[in-house]
Amino acid sequence: MEKRKIKLSRRQFLQAAAAAGVLAGTGGAMAFVRQTPARAAAGEPELKYVRTTCSPNCTGACGMKAIVENGQIKAIVQAADYPEPEYNPRGCLKGLSMLNLIYGPDRLKKPLVRSGQPGKGEFKEASWQEALDYSAGRLKEIADKYGPESIGVIFQVGGTGYVHKGAVIALATLAGWSLHHPYDQNGDLPMFWPMTFGVQTEELEPLEWLNSRYVAVFGSNILATRLPDAHFLVEARNRGAKLVVFDPNYSPTAGKADEWVQINPSSDAAVGLGLARVIIEEKLYDEDFLKTYTDFPLLVRLDNGKRLKAEEVKGLSKPDGVPSYREVYVAYNRQFLSVHPEKLELPLDVVLEGELEVELKDGQKVSVKPGFQLLRESLKEYTPDKVEKLAGIPQDKLVRLAREMAAAKPLHLVYGASNYQWYHGDLKGRALALIPVLTGNIGKSGAGISTYAGQYRVRLKVAQWWVPQGKKQNWLPWLYVLHGPTKNMKANWPKHGLKALITGWGNPFDQHNMANKLRQMVEKGELEFVATMDFQMTTSCQYSDVVLPAVSWYEKTELVGSPVHPYLQLQQQAIKPLYEGKPELWIARELARRLNPEFEKHFFPDLDAEAAAEKAIELMLRTGGPSVEGITLEQLKKGPVRVKSEVPGNRQIPFYEQIAHKKPFPPVSIPAKIEQTAQFVKSGRIEFYKDEDLMLQLGEALPVHKPPFEESEYALDPTVRDKYKFSYITRNAIYRVHSTHSNNVWMNELQDGKPRVWLNPQDAEEKGIKEGDWVEVYNNRGSLHAFAVLDPGAGRNVAVFEQGWWSRYLNGESFNSLTYPFIKPTHEIYFVPGMWAPNTAWNECLCDVRKAGDTK
């Protein structure tokens, strides 16, 4: 056969490409990327590109372009339009296969009203009018009977969608319903942050990873959980940073590391304290930094364990103008000094060590020691050989790692959720935070400690849209719903408990702690009404009384600004809502009108949902404060805009202002007021010594290592000590964003449709389990079936399940039927929603594993 060959030289090719308007720079010898769609040649489909933002609950916030033809999304490509080329392209396999959800079989088409028994998933179709009237009627009845605070609202995390989530929050605020803060509900709130730094949580933006010289990852699998940013870790390493991963299990992230340090489950605090001990004993710490920014020079009374206050000391007094949420403490440099909590200035000759006697106003003399001295004493026990016993790290390795970390600047620690989602997760964070603080690695480029779990933060002031007329909001930590009220709780418990639930953007009947308990609450009629807004028929819809069909994020206008990614972006409507789906703002407005005609005013009643959403965005930009100052909707329509910060180049470097400009701790955590969070660190400094009564009682004034299960599982039921020897760990897979994409046909093809549990091969052998066996993971609360994967990288005595599967893939079981809502008393000392609140310790869960029968 003759082949006619048309040869195009490289030059000709490039010319042709340029002529078609397709050659616009990405650098490199062959720049191919098309920035503007080429004119459609004859026979070529006419494609429209709509720039929007993928924003499920993963913190990715990846800029995407939908390729639209004839009103259908044909494919999705990364927008790759961030000004810093390092951020391009952001995205992952889930975002790129979103069309399977948008057009998939689980899409809700019409409003549904329950027709069968509660929880049976039997519905009849209804008109919007009927469904909304019915919902509003039921909500009114319940509010009249039990009080509006008996109606709970789950909205998941605000930063993924300020407009529509804000609308639902605003409605809840107007109606007086209870809000469940997602950050503590999801167990993502790392309590060491408010305890140590007085903030909700902070993190370096991933671009900053490139500036680190040493990256120590504790219990975070960035290669699975932060797909768009994982490359920065590899690049940082290739630029010369040492990458060390501390994890009981060998993960993909460990695979990219210079060193994987296998530790025992829940032993991170021992590691941190052991490292800190070496740094202190070998005097590798930054003394000036400690004196200037931490509570280490502050004196502690030995008689009662409390910090010495200036007002107690003879000859000292509280300076004027100190806000009431602060406290004035005392340091010593040949004389006792009042330490102003709003000024990070102490003479550098203050003492960090020793014991002193001080005369109080009443003439009493008491012994005091600086916090640093107490820390040093308490670290004495964490010798390398003790740490080896607790954590399994060989002694010489621990010492070497401590020296390396102390020598490398900038040093960055990643404090991951598998490390902290334990009962004593806060102690681990406090212990690990010692390392960057002792070495002065805070507030600087490429340095610090970061948490990359949970889309917790709002990036701008949202009150004008979220909190109509500044009305007081009711916040109820979710753990109390499962656990029941406690004696010490600071949040308000609704008099009749929770009687109704309104849910959006979440799937609590699969995903939340003790999902089975929630199911029982529906089945037994304790929850008298559940309404769910979603665009898909999730397990939670099945347990609802009313299902309101919402839309996916390709069908509406929204504002996105998540914590990990420093850009503010829009979701722009790529296609019209499918079926009878409606954006949540519209749903909230319709409910508002039915509950009280006055309420409707807040939601731009004269505008259609898209126009109203734009108005809400403009309102938030106008009133959002310094982080969005000058940013306009028009700008955002053109592309992503970096959120403003105090750091040069608007980079996201936590505590930059505190360190560079000596502003007191904490920086503001929006939306809390400074007086709410400053009370966590009354000294205005980084605090390692916590003198609240409960901290003293529990022996947690300073960070210590406490073994898992003693105060949780064994305290709840001593018999489990011998019964259940395995830890049940639920981790994220690359195939799901929690339960979103559980039903994505391609994701399931990539996993052969099989939920899996990872086991150590030796453990499996002892249990008679072979690769691929159908096994049961169980305890006395619940059970789960999955296929066994024997992983030589799995630690001993752990059963690792990749979370997020809908029950329908798990024989109707919820993988969260094994967990328990433990509440650690120290998490109830203060209450600021999502900032200091009890939160789920997913991994604090014992289980056993056995080969299951043949039923699949």
Add this chain to the structure above:
Amino acid sequence: MRLGMVIDLDRCIGCRSCAVACKAHNAQPPGTWWNRVFTPGSEEHQVAVGTNGHLQMNFLPVSCQMCDNAPCEKVCPAGATYTDERGVVLVDYERCIGCRYCIAACPYGVRQFNWEDPHQAKERVGYQEGYEYGYPGDYRDQDGRLVYTPNRPLGVVEKCTFCVQYTSKGEQPACVRACPSKARIFGDLDDPDSEVSRLIQERQAFRLKEELGTSPKVFYLPPTKPSR
């Protein structure tokens, strides 16, 4: 011009985004994957390989290797498989007779057969009525050969085309655009200054089953960190 691809296994994080983008843009029906990502040495993706704490985990994306000396082309009795002027191995869906010799001949196992009408296969998933994903137009080469169409006929063989519908217009292949780790680099192997040529030179590139003499135009950079 000889189009080729470099896949940097040091950068590859095994996320499979490339496989998914490939599937979407090229309208592959359920069960068909032109592009797969493996964890060499392990049956299961992202499971460590090794014993006694000496573990490793690497990833290997595999699609058509675009062999210069393509066994699939040689065995095709219908002349359906051919190499175009840019060195891209393509299948003319109108000529393929479905004998599947090429599937047997390909040492890399990347060719897929349409056992089922793709419309039917997609219908089983239950997409909204009338919904079709993938690049929506046909693409014919200069000789009129049909080398891309969103729904390949029942009974033909298909595989990676280096996204002929895009790259013929100077755009990047879907997998390259999709890779969040920028592990995939596409370009002209004939141009000594191209990034692909430069990387092959500098980084000890290797090819899969080099010993077979297929001479692939997909090159891999080793998964070890590059010396600086």
